Structures are given as C-alpha cells and as structure tokens.
Amino acid sequence: MAALRTKAGYTHGEYAQLIATTHAELGFGQMAARREKVSRWEAGRAVPERTAQLAIAHIHAVPQEEVLRLDWPDWLHLANGDTRQLELPWTRAAVPEAILDAVAGRKQLQQEYLLATGWAARSLVKNWLDAVSEEVSLAPTVPLRGVVGRMPPAEAESAEPGSLLEACTRLRTLHQFAAKFSASWLAPATELELRHLADHFLASPEALHTGREVLVLAAEGLSVCGFIARVQGEHVNAQRFYVAALRCATAAADPEVAAAVLTMHVGQYLDLEMHEEAAELLAAVRELLDRHTNGTADPALQALLYAQTARIHAQRGDDMGRVRAMAAGRRALSTPSAAGLPILPLRSESWLSCIDAVSLLDMHQPERALRHFDPLFSRQGPGLNLPPVVRAMYLLRAAEAQLTLGDLVGGAESEAKASALLGGVQAAAAERIRVALRAARHERR
Known part of the structure; x- marks a missing residue:
C-alpha cells in the first residue's frame, strides 16, 4: 500500500482525504480522513474496513470482485500491475513470456512485500506441483543430471553468432564464472542473455520441447537475478525472477531444479518473516521430491531444505527445532553425491x-549469530568460497549483529566490505545499516 501511495505521489494526509472522499462518493458514507489511519494500514497494524478497501480499490482501478475474492492485502498487487507472472499458465508455451516479464527492467522501490502471499502463495504452489508432475510424466526418461553444462569446446566455439547455441554458451559461461563477477555486472549481463533465449524460444518454439537443458540454464540464470534483486530489497522483481525460474525448471521436467528454485525462493519469505508461507512452500518441495526423486535428491538441496526449516523454527521461537534442523542439514551435506546441481x-x-x-538473528540472538559468522572474517575458513553477492549478503547480516551489540567499527567495516563486493548495487540492508550507524554515532556525541 505504501508503494501504491508513493507511486501516486500522495502524502499520508492527502491519501487519507482521497480515500474518505471516494468512500462517500461510492455511497458508503462519511469516514474520518486521518493520516494516522493510513500509516497503521501501511505498517500492518490495522486492516481497513471492507468499504474502505473498496474505496482504495476504486482509486487504483481494481475490480470490486477481486477485493471480495482476495484477502487484504493480496488484492493490492493487482493495482501495481505486477501479477502477470502469477497469471500465466503453467505451460511450455508461456515460458518465453514469463522470462521476458521477469527481465522487463521495471525499476522497483525497495518493497517489503511479495506478489504471492496467503491465498495467492497457496495457489501458486498447488498449480506448480500439478504442472511439474504432468511435465515429468510426459518427459523422456533420459536424466538431465550430468548433461546440463557439458558442451564440447569445439561445438561451443563453432556456434553461429546470434544462434541459440551461442546464447546458451554465453549464459553457461556466466554461470561458471559467477563467483568472479560483481552483482552490478552479473545481473544485467545475465538478463541480456535471458532476453536472447526468450527471443529464440519465440522464434523457434520447438526448442521449448527439445531443449530441456536450455530451460534449466534459463532457470539458473533467473534464480541468480532473483537472488540479486532480493539483496537489493526489490522483492517484487525478485519474486518475478524466481517464479519465471520455476516455470523454466517445470518446462524442463526437472523436479530437482524446480525444488531447488522454490527452496531458494523460500529465503525471501523468511527475510520478510513470513514463516507460515515459507512452511507451506517447503511442504510442497518435500511432496515433489517424495514423488519424483526416490530419496536421491542432491545433498546440497536437502541441506538447504533443512536450513530453511531451521529459520522457520527460529522465527517461531523454537530453538530446539532450529538446532535439530541445522544438524540434519549438516548430516545431509556430508552425504556423498555423484553429481550435484549446478544451481546449488x-x-x-x-x-x-x-x-x-x-x-540465530531470526531468534534475536546476535552474539551467538556472530560466532557462526566467523568463516566470513577468517582467512583460514575451510571451504568458504562464496560468490561476491552471497558473501555480501552474509556480511550485511553480520553487520546487523555487530551494530546490535554496539560494535560500530566492526559493523561499518562489514558494511563497507559488502558494498565493495556488490560493486555499485544498492542493497536494502546496507542502507539500513548506514542509517543505524549515523544514528548511533549521533547518540554518542
């Protein structure tokens, strides 16, 4: 709601007056035009009466039947025009449009909400589960694992300029060297290659049915862009990328990649403390894996599943459940595996x-959290080979813990390292940390 008001250029008081005027014009009677009321609605501390919702919907051209069908605040997304990604059918033919919708280049404010919450999230996962099962049942039995990403060098070098093969080669190269690129370069480069792929799919629809590995590559690229948008705090864009990635993995009839995409996307819900929706999404992932992997899912995927479950327990205040889930994740990760998912x-x-x-930060325990962030600061950290954007995200979370504990110097250093790694990409957490640093320094004067 705050994004809608800001986009329309209204102050809280002006918006309150507009709603009150519209409320009366629609025949619902008089209502107080108080800016405080709008502030409470935006902050989630109160829910507008149904007639007030209808007035807001009228202002933003949302049909009344949608307000009556959807819960508050789910119908607000219709006013933003952000729902196309959710409305597309779960078919291969819709994949090019899904990719193009995700990379359309809409500039979003840093928004603390998602397109699919509550009813919309449940509908999303139900439709996705049905679509994956159908695609898997129709797909050839040739496994994709070990095929994706393997292209003879000679074949890659001989790719014709502008061809689908060349687009795949460039996208694959971006994936292979993602750990070397800053987010400010990686995101636009990946989006450009994804546009090329979508254009190829539109020009040659048969590639959607014969190029399963190409669809997996697209899912990987979209997930990378989704993660970067998540770090930026552009949650609407991030969800577009993740849902488009789900569509690509589904069209590829690859349940493991689809499960990996959704499990990564769960992190976005948890960042916004939507642990109930996160739990529903993880339940769908487990159902999919039970149906189609016979208990042989990639250990890294299993570990991530348990780790996200640990965060759900943490947000519910269940430390014992959190500890058990993390222990299960470590056991899963230690399981030998022949071939891992490139997406993880x-x-x-x-x-x-x-x-x-x-x-632990989810449980508001910054001191314990900092001890687990030690690998970020230790040069001897075993196996910590994180891509720049991932390391930056964890450094920013570490900075939050440091500031909470009063370590302004450490927090400032962590934020500076994270910003350098992001290479010009503006992270929402970095801005919050800088504001907190200024406030803390002012108090100490």
Whole structure:
C-alpha cells in the first residue's frame, strides 16, 4: 500500500482525504480522513474496513470482485500491475513470456512485500506441483543430471553468432564464472542473455520441447537475478525472477531444479518473516521430491531444505527445532553425491554456518549469530568460497549483529566490505545499516 501511495505521489494526509472522499462518493458514507489511519494500514497494524478497501480499490482501478475474492492485502498487487507472472499458465508455451516479464527492467522501490502471499502463495504452489508432475510424466526418461553444462569446446566455439547455441554458451559461461563477477555486472549481463533465449524460444518454439537443458540454464540464470534483486530489497522483481525460474525448471521436467528454485525462493519469505508461507512452500518441495526423486535428491538441496526449516523454527521461537534442523542439514551435506546441481554450487560446512547465523538473528540472538559468522572474517575458513553477492549478503547480516551489540567499527567495516563486493548495487540492508550507524554515532556525541 505504501508503494501504491508513493507511486501516486500522495502524502499520508492527502491519501487519507482521497480515500474518505471516494468512500462517500461510492455511497458508503462519511469516514474520518486521518493520516494516522493510513500509516497503521501501511505498517500492518490495522486492516481497513471492507468499504474502505473498496474505496482504495476504486482509486487504483481494481475490480470490486477481486477485493471480495482476495484477502487484504493480496488484492493490492493487482493495482501495481505486477501479477502477470502469477497469471500465466503453467505451460511450455508461456515460458518465453514469463522470462521476458521477469527481465522487463521495471525499476522497483525497495518493497517489503511479495506478489504471492496467503491465498495467492497457496495457489501458486498447488498449480506448480500439478504442472511439474504432468511435465515429468510426459518427459523422456533420459536424466538431465550430468548433461546440463557439458558442451564440447569445439561445438561451443563453432556456434553461429546470434544462434541459440551461442546464447546458451554465453549464459553457461556466466554461470561458471559467477563467483568472479560483481552483482552490478552479473545481473544485467545475465538478463541480456535471458532476453536472447526468450527471443529464440519465440522464434523457434520447438526448442521449448527439445531443449530441456536450455530451460534449466534459463532457470539458473533467473534464480541468480532473483537472488540479486532480493539483496537489493526489490522483492517484487525478485519474486518475478524466481517464479519465471520455476516455470523454466517445470518446462524442463526437472523436479530437482524446480525444488531447488522454490527452496531458494523460500529465503525471501523468511527475510520478510513470513514463516507460515515459507512452511507451506517447503511442504510442497518435500511432496515433489517424495514423488519424483526416490530419496536421491542432491545433498546440497536437502541441506538447504533443512536450513530453511531451521529459520522457520527460529522465527517461531523454537530453538530446539532450529538446532535439530541445522544438524540434519549438516548430516545431509556430508552425504556423498555423484553429481550435484549446478544451481546449488554452495555446499560447505562454512556456508551452513552462515545460514545458522541468520537463523540465530531470526531468534534475536546476535552474539551467538556472530560466532557462526566467523568463516566470513577468517582467512583460514575451510571451504568458504562464496560468490561476491552471497558473501555480501552474509556480511550485511553480520553487520546487523555487530551494530546490535554496539560494535560500530566492526559493523561499518562489514558494511563497507559488502558494498565493495556488490560493486555499485544498492542493497536494502546496507542502507539500513548506514542509517543505524549515523544514528548511533549521533547518540554518542
């Protein structure tokens, strides 16, 4: 709601007056035009009466039947015009449009909400589960694992300029060297290649049915862009990327990649403390894996599942459940595996330690969290080979813990390192930390 008001250029008081005027014009009677009321609605401390919701919907051209069908605040997304990604059918033919919708280049404010919450989130996962099961039942039995990403060098070098093969080669190269690139370069470069892929799919629809590995590559690229948008705090854009990635993995009939995408996306819900929706999404992931992997899912995927579950327990205040889930994640990660998912390159104890730290921050225990962030600051950290954007995200979370404990110098250093790694990408957490630093320094004067 705050994004809608800001986009329309209204102050809280002006918006309150507009709602009150519209309320009366629609025949619902008089209502007080108090800016405080709008502030409470935006902060989630109160829910507008149904007639007030209808007035708000009228202002933003949302049909009344949608307000009556959806819960508050789910119908607000319709006013933003952000729902196309959710409305597309779960078919291969819709994949090009889904990719193009995700990379459309809309500039979002840093928004603390998602497109699919509550009813919309449940509908999303139900439709996704049905679509994956159907695609898997129709797909050839040739496994994708070990095929994706393997292209003879000679074949890659001979790719014709502008061809689908060349687009795949460039996208694959971006994935292979993602750990070397800053987010400010990686995101636009990946989006450009994804546009090329979508254009190829539109020009040659048969590629959607024969190029399963290409669809997996697209899912990987979209997930990278989703993660970067998540770090930026552009949650609407991030969810577009993740849902488009789900569509690509589904069209590829690859349940493990689809499960990995959704499990990564769960982190976004947890960042916004939506642990109930996160739990529902993880339940769908487990159902999918039970149906189609016979207990042989990639250990890194299993570890991430447990780690996200630990965060859910943490946000519910269940430390014992959190500890058990993290222990299960470590056991899963230690399981030998022949071939891992390229979409999940992180698979070390140090990586899990950082997620453990985040789960402790979810429990408001910064001192314990900092101990688990040690691999970020130790040059001897075993196996901590994080891509710049991932390391930056954890450094920013560590900075939050440091500031909470009064370590202004440490917090400032962590934020500076994170910003350098992001290479110009503006992270929402970095801005919050800088504001907190200024406030803390002012208090100490």
